[in-house]
Amino acid sequence: MLTKDELEQFWAEGNKTYLDHISIDCVVFGFHEGQMKVLMLKSKNEKDWYLPGGFLKIEEPIDDAANRILKDRTGLEKIFLRQFRVFAAPDRTKHHNDLYHDNPFFKQRFISVGYYALVDFFDVTPTADAFSEVCTWRDLEDLPTFQLDHELIFNTALDTLRLQLSYQPIGYNLMPKEFTMPELQKLYETILGKKLDRRNFQRRMLGFGILNKLDQTRKGGAHKAPYLYSFDLENYKAALKEGLKSGW
Amino acid sequence: MLTKDELEQFWAEGNKTYLDHISIDCVVFGFHEGQMKVLMLKSKNEKDWYLPGGFLKIEEPIDDAANRILKDRTGLEKIFLRQFRVFAAPDRTKHHNDLYHDNPFFKQRFISVGYYALVDFFDVTPTADAFSEVCTWRDLEDLPTFQLDHELIFNTALDTLRLQLSYQPIGYNLMPKEFTMPELQKLYETILGKKLDRRNFQRRMLGFGILNKLDQTRKGGAHKAPYLYSFDLENYKAALKEGLKSGW
DNA sequence: CTACAATTGTGTACCAATTACACCCTTGTT
DNA sequence: AACAAGGGTGTAATTGGTACACAATTGTAG
Numbered sequence A, B: 001m002l003t004k005d006e007l008e009q010f011w012a013e014g015n016k017t018y019l020d021h022i023s024i025d026c027v028v029f030g031f032h033e034g035q036m037k038v039l040m041l042k043s044k045n046e047k048d049w050y051l052p053g054g055f056l057k058i059e060e061p062i063d064d065a066a067n068r069i070l071k072d073r074t075g076l077e078k079i080f081l082r083q084f085r086v087f088a089a090p091d092r093t094k095h096h097n098d099l100y101h102d103n104p105f106f107k108q109r110f111i112s113v114g115y116y117a118l119v120d121f122f123d124v125t126p127t128a129d130a131f132s133e134v135c136t137w138r139d140l141e142d143l144p145t146f147q148l149d150h151e152l153i154f155n156t157a158l159d160t161l162r163l164q165l166s167y168q169p170i171g172y173n174l175m176p177k178e179f180t181m182p183e184l185q186k187l188y189e190t191i192l193g194k195k196l197d198r199r200n201f202q203r204r205m206l207g208f209g210i211l212n213k214l215d216q217t218r219k220g221g222a223h224k225a226p227y228l229y230s231f232d233l234e235n236y237k238a239a240l241k242e243g244l245k246s247g248w
Numbered sequence C: 001c002t003a004c005a006a007t008t009g010t011g012t013a014c015c016a017a018t019t020a021c022a023c024c025c026t027t028g029t030t
Numbered sequence D: 001a002a003c004a005a006g007g008g009t010g011t012a013a014t015t016g017g018t019a020c021a022c023a024a025t026t027g028t029a030g
Helices: A004-017 A062-074 A150-165 A181-192 A198-207 A233-242 B004-017 B062-074 B150-165 B181-192 B198-207 B233-242
Strands: A018-032 A035-042 A053-057 A080-087 A111-118 A134-139 A211-217 A227-231 B018-032 B035-042 B053-057 B080-087 B111-118 B134-139 B211-217 B227-231
Touching: A018 A062, A018 A150, A018 B018, A035 A062, A035 A181, A053 A062, A062 A080, A062 A111, A080 A150, A080 B080, A111 A150, A111 B111, A150 A181, A181 A198, A181 A227, B018 B062, B018 B150, B035 B062, B035 B181, B053 B062, B062 B080, B062 B111, B080 B150, B111 B150, B150 B181, B181 B198, B181 B227
Parallel strands: A018 A111, B018 B111
Antiparallel strands: A018 A035, A018 A053, A035 A134, A080 A111, A211 A227, B018 B035, B018 B053, B035 B134, B080 B111, B211 B227
């Protein structure tokens, strides 16, 4: 974390590096021990948490900016990222504290482009940014209070993710390379917030043709060892593009 | 249309009124004589057409800006509007002509927020903006060449609209108050670009519970007079919110 | 004023997908 | 060796979607 002076220096330089008025906020979803997680940050001086975010460099493509920001927070490149909405209420940064408001760069109005990301929990190394000293996964069942409009951004991302689940495959970016059917089902149940029938889930999932059944089982539990699966990346990508249901 | 001097004046004042780097582009869909239409503009000096658009005022909510822009082009207030994506390639305005590029306001990089709108064709009074003298409906089957990245914006809007058709009701904003089932079917067929079975369409549509059957028929054609329907606004709005299919 | 063409209203048989279950198999523990 | 906890696979019942057939209404041509 920067000192107050360093911070002021950073902001003073802001508009030489970054485009005015544009910011990016990211909702990073992970999945661990049967729980959905979101990556969040907190600075020492404040009690509220916020989402990973940043600004757009003057000549940078916006998806590159989102990737850059997330690489800094997670160590990951080539993250599954999707733009889902712009947050632009004129007063969205009004409640910021003086540290920011005294500063000419941060004082301006920001139109924030919201992205959500799906990542494999174990691949991520949460890394705090210059304005915080805590960066960690938060459980969806136990969320902290949010800064600014970040609760709205988070909720909108979750709604979008749930909606997309009904016509697009999800999981490739959230699961490890190999996984069992019950593990995948748990992911779906967690995103949707409801229980699904084990047998029907399996049939339907297999029916999509995006899974490869491996000739191995996951030993360890005091039960029958479940088979391992991996995603068939080619079919998975095709399903992403064309959707899982025909609609009309 | 403004003269060159007036135009320069307008741009010179630009950043006193408008926020830098942010623009808005709108894809306005209408429906007339069995054809899908898009509202487009053209200026005298150029052969390519462009979409209705504008800028965000310094303290204006972004949805208000989109509504304001569309009110200017169509005369309509309270249009059905939906944000669908941000267009932000750094070179997206590079191919603009000198009239614009010589100008400090327009020379800057713009991040454009894309909206699509659905309107009743007959309610619209197409009105040119300050930079054009043609503003008119263009048939989807006979589109002109587009300026800048407006073809990408248009295509993305159409894809989004088609996708939304599979899980949300559409029509309230595009149809007149009272309409017949074949007329509504024609709308769906036009958006989707394919024929649907008349009888199955009717059954499914009625199954959604968003239509009121009226005790009148539309006379005039040399055929059996079809019944008139109107939307049940309450159920329609509920369906918009919850979606038409359960998904999982 | 009657026959006709066009188009709408309604019904039904068939196939596919989803749901709700039952039964047996494997694994580690007691 | 018996048992508890889960997992693999199957099937009947229901729902939903698709592909048709047939009767009814309207304006027009003769």
